[in-house]
Amino acid sequence: xxxxxxxxxxxxxxxxxxxxxxxxxxxxxxxGMNYISNTxxxxxxxxxxxxxxxDQPDMAGLIDAGTGEEIIFGNDVSxxxxxxxxxQPAMAERAQRVxxxxxxxxxxxxxxxxxxxxxxxxxxxLPPYRSxxxxxxxxxxxxxxxxVNEGASPELxxxxxxxxxxxxxxxxxxxxxxxxxxxxMHFTAMKMAKLGMVEQELVGIMEGIAISNGHMPSFPIILSxxxxxxxxxxxxxxxxxxxxxxxxxxAETNMHYASDFTRSLxxxxxFTPVQSDIYTIVSTANNLAIDMVRPGITYREVxxxxxxxxxxxxxxxxxxxxxxxxxxxxxxHALFMPHGLGHQMGLDVHDMEDLGxxxxxxxxxxxxxxxFGLKSLRMGKELKPGHVITVEPGCYxxxxxxxxxxxxGTNKQFINFDKLEPFYNFGGIRLEDDVLVxxxxxxxxxxxxxxxxxxxxxxxxxxx
Ligand SMILES: [Mn+2]
Numbered sequence: 001x002x003x004x005x006x007x008x009x010x011x012x013x014x015x016x017x018x019x020x021x022x023x024x025x026x027x028x029x030x031x032g033m034n035y036i037s038n039t040x041x042x043x044x045x046x047x048x049x050x051x052x053x054x055d056q057p058d059m060a061g062l063i064d065a066g067t068g069e070e071i072i073f074g075n076d077v078s079x080x081x082x083x084x085x086x087x088q089p090a091m092a093e094r095a096q097r098v099x100x101x102x103x104x105x106x107x108x109x110x111x112x113x114x115x116x117x118x119x120x121x122x123x124x125x126l127p128p129y130r131s132x133x134x135x136x137x138x139x140x141x142x143x144x145x146x147x148v149n150e151g152a153s154p155e156l157x158x159x160x161x162x163x164x165x166x167x168x169x170x171x172x173x174x175x176x177x178x179x180x181x182x183x184x185m186h187f188t189a190m191k192m193a194k195l196g197m198v199e200q201e202l203v204g205i206m207e208g209i210a211i212s213n214g215h216m217p218s219f220p221i222i223l224s225x226x227x228x229x230x231x232x233x234x235x236x237x238x239x240x241x242x243x244x245x246x247x248x249x250x251a252e253t254n255m256h257y258a259s260d261f262t263r264s265l266x267x268x269x270x271f272t273p274v275q276s277d278i279y280t281i282v283s284t285a286n287n288l289a290i291d292m293v294r295p296g297i298t299y300r301e302v303x304x305x306x307x308x309x310x311x312x313x314x315x316x317x318x319x320x321x322x323x324x325x326x327x328x329x330x331x332x333h334a335l336f337m338p339h340g341l342g343h344q345m346g347l348d349v350h351d352m353e354d355l356g357x358x359x360x361x362x363x364x365x366x367x368x369x370x371x372f373g374l375k376s377l378r379m380g381k382e383l384k385p386g387h388v389i390t391v392e393p394g395c396y397x398x399x400x401x402x403x404x405x406x407x408x409g410t411n412k413q414f415i416n417f418d419k420l421e422p423f424y425n426f427g428g429i430r431l432e433d434d435v436l437v438x439x440x441x442x443x444x445x446x447x448x449x450x451x452x453x454x455x456x457x458x459x460x461x462x463x464x
Contacts, residue, residue, distance in 0.1 A: 001255070002170050004099035007053045010163060011063055011070060011099075014051060017159035018065040021122030024113060025051055026133045027059040041216060046347035046354075047126060049256055050164055053098040058106050062113065065124075071102045073109040110140045117141050124153035126160065129354045157355045164352055165344060165360065166386035172436060172445075174257035175346070175388055179434055179446025181213045181251035182259035186450050189223075189247055190457065193239060194464045195268050199223050200235035202247070210251040218258035218349040222248035225267060227428035228396040230339060241268035244275060244427045250349060250434075258349040260390050262432035263450055269461035276454050278395050279429050281313030283452055285393035286431045289341060293383060293391070293435055293442040298366070300380040303341035306393045307333045307373075311414075314395075319423075322414045332414035334373025335405055336397070342390035343378040345434060350378060351388075387437040388445065396428030 014023065027048040030039045044055050052061040052072060059074040072095045077088045091103040104112065117123050123141055127149045128134040138145045167175065185206040193202060203221050210217040224232035225239070227246030239245065245267050250260035264279065266272075271279060285306040292302045311333040314320040320327060327333060344351040344360055352360045361379040362368050369375055379389055397420065404410075406417040431452060434445040451457050 001053050001055075001097060004097055006168075006170060007051060008099035011051050012068070013163055014159055015063050015065040015068055017162065018124055018153075018155055020066050021124050022113065022116055023063040023065055023156060024123055024125045025061040025063075026125070026128065026136065027052070027054070027061075028057060028130065029132050030057045031130075044256070046256065046352070047160055047164070049347055050160075052100070054094050055256075056094070060106070060109050061100075062109075069102070070100045071104055071112075072098075072100050073104050073106045073112075075106045110136070114140050114142070122153075124156035125151075126156060126355060127152040157359050161352055161355060161360055164346060166384065167346060167388055167436070168386070171257060171346065172388075174253050174255050175259065175434070175436070175445050176447070178214065178218070178251050178253045178257045178259035179261075179444075180448075181210060181253070182249070182261045182434075183446050183448055183450055184213065185209045185217075185249055185251060186247060186261055186263050187460075190263065190265060190451065190460050191464065193245060193265055193267065193269075193461065195239050195241055197239045198235070199225070199237050199239065199245070203235045206247075206249055210249075214251045214253040215256060216252060218250040218252040218260060222246065222262075225427060227264060227430065228398045228426070230394075230396070230428075239267040242272065243267045244271075244429060246428055246430055248430060248432065252349075256347050258345050258347070259434055259445065260345055260349050260392075260432060261434065261450060262392055262394075262430040263452070263457070264429040264431060265457060265461065269464050270458055271454055275426075275429075277317055278313075278426070279454055281310060281317075282393050282395050282429045282431050283454075284313065285309040286391055286433065286452070289391045289393065290433060290435060290442065290444070293389070293437060294440060295383055295385050295437055298380060298382045299341065299361075299389065300369075300374075300377060302391075303374070303377050303380070304328060306341050306391075307337065310337050310393060310395055319416055319419050320414055321416055327411075327414040330411055330414060331371045331373050332411035334371075335401060335411065335415060336395045337393060338373050338376060338396070338398075338401070339392075339394065340374075340377030340379070342392050342432075345388050345390055353378075383437045385437050385439050388434065389437070390432055390434055392430055392432030394428060394430035396430075397423040397426040398428075399424045 028045045062071045074091045095103045137148045189202045225243040245265045248262040252258045289306045307328045311327045312324045435442040
């Protein structure tokens with residue numbers, strides 16, 4: 001937990017931005033996996049953590065934007081709870097630690113906030129992503145269940161994004177820590193990946209590193225030799241020579257700040273010449289993008305520049321053709337990189353995605369494109385000092401997509417479809433690093449960068 005002054009200052013800024021009405025920030029409850037008391041690992045809501053800091057279930061925070069009054073709703077434990085969970089700090093003490101002096105029982109939230117709302121006071125809330133909070137808002141504010149999300153406050157969303165997206169030095173220190181854990185996870189996998197191993201063995205080792213050094217992985221680990229499936233969560237394949245293993249994984253610290261890295265390894269420790277060629281195109285795009293990141297540039301510009309590196313590289317190999325600017329303008333490269341260059345990261349690995357991707361990565365005047373590929377760019381807007389973003393270009397050969405474009409003739413002037421057939425078993429390559437936008441450029445998060453050149457990766461794997 002940060003000092004209580006940090007949380008008090010954040011809430012103060014939030015109240016100033018929202019100006020009037022009540023601001024209600026709901027924490028998360030425990031979730032049953034297969035029955036109520038056998039729960040998933042508890043994860044507090046990130047916005048609640050940001051403003052109220054308490055990492056415990058069944059809490060809510062309330063700020064009166066007009067008067068500045070603050071309340072935390074939460075129950076003190078009963079003797080039954082103490083028997084099962086051990087002694088717990090009193091709610092008043094917990095609230096003190098984050099600079100809030102007033103606490104009320106959780107059960108009184110509905111009537112307390114409900115009474116205000118009934119008198120016509122505006123209650124600002126964020127769009128709930130869990131059913132229990134949706135039901136709580138429905139009951140508290142008398143809003144139809146299916147209208148709760150659309151009733152979320154645009155002013156509050158905007159204010160929360162503007163605060164959370166600029167990381168202060170304490171948060172940056174946590175993110176450096178998250179990056180260091182992510183480094184350990186990936187570096188260990190790089191050292192241990194061995195022909196004959198099953199993918200899930202590596203997943204378990206990486207997950208263990210995340211849990212023994214922090215809270216847990218920042219998202220379910222992607223580790224697959226079918227890297228062309230962008231978010232592949234099956235891990236049953238045996239590491240086989242000639243294939244590429246895509247590993248996309250990160251950690252979250254005990255304070256819940258995230259890292260997110262991707263490396264693509266030759267399963268047998270050595271890339272084939274063709275794999276090496278494609279790999280080098282992606283690593284060149286990654287390096288160029290990191291080199292371009294600075295305040296004032298839009299991330300869409302960086303995405304498009306990286307896309308041109310991919311397109312030019314594929315043209316050099318004879319897989320694409322024509323003018324590189326025209327090809328990228330037409331979105332032809334998206335056959336090979338259908339996703340965006342990256343996203344913001346912080347307390348969430350896709351930071352504040354629950355508040356709406358367009359509210360985080362775009363503005364009212366700088367809006368998301370609709371073109372295939374570019375529409376998947378989560379972060380497009382101008383970069384500012386304090387932004388943390390991922391840089392993750394990729395190149396994939398997705399047989400179903402290639403066949404579809406070929407059949408439909410999509411971008412046929414830029415794609416040599418006939419040359420792509422040998423690549424149907426290639427898989428994919430993605431290379432991802434995490435950067436902090438500084439006052440005039442950017443820097444990589446974490447003490448060390450994971451090996452990224454063909455030579456460095458092969459050297460690290462040579463003893464496997
Ligand atoms: Mn990512």
